[in-house]
Amino acid sequence: MVRDVQQPARVPPAVRADPTDDAAFDELLPRALQAKASVHFTPVAVARFAARLLAPEPGMSILDVGAGVGKFCITAALALPGAHFVGVERRPHLVQIAHRLARRWAVPNVRFVHGDAFSLDWSLYDAFYLFNPFAEHMFGDAMAIDETFELEPGAYILHVMAVRQRLSQARLGARLVTYHGFGAPPPPEYDLAGAGSVGSDRVELWIKTRELARERDAGESLA
């Protein structure tokens, strides 16, 4: 007697459904970056916590200033499928890795842009994520992601001032989430709206609650 036996579907080699933890994400990076991931890239638990603070409603768009290999954006986008995450990164090889990882997990609501964060129009975004993106300039070569970028402490100050100016000009209600800060307090238009200890530091939520014309005018000279 011939029995009709259903063959089990062929299961592709183990591909995790999503980056469930830091090891699952970091093991997909080039070896040199794996060693630096815990210092430079947002831990999964922090990304999930920060995502909920950044985008409490569906449809919101979030800019990750200095996206690295896309760890924050990809993890946050998988956690919040109704929000749109954009990561801007100045190192082209990191953007390539971010594209590859976003494809691997088929993340539809994330996009990566190669370039300087200050060449984008920040007024298009509802929220901003900053994991101390310019710290490399302060700590020098020993702490650098790699040697593809010239580091100078003077650039740190200019970048931090430029962030404050862009945040001042963001739309009313704009949300800012920081992890390890960004080198200065947010501009005076922002109020601290929440905080929690996750990973190795506080995650802070700031919301733009008012317009201050004088501060905006002063900031124009920092563009």
Ligand SMILES: C[S@@+](CC[C@H](N)C(=O)[O-])C[C@H]1O[C@@H](n2cnc3c(N)ncnc32)[C@H](O)[C@@H]1O
């Ligand atoms: C600390 S890493 C954070 C990576 C990512 N946000 C995360 O949390 O996983 C900071 C990144 O910012 C990038 N960066 C620094 N200054 C930048 C700028 N002006 N424009 C774009 N990217 C920048 C660096 O190359 C680095 O990859």
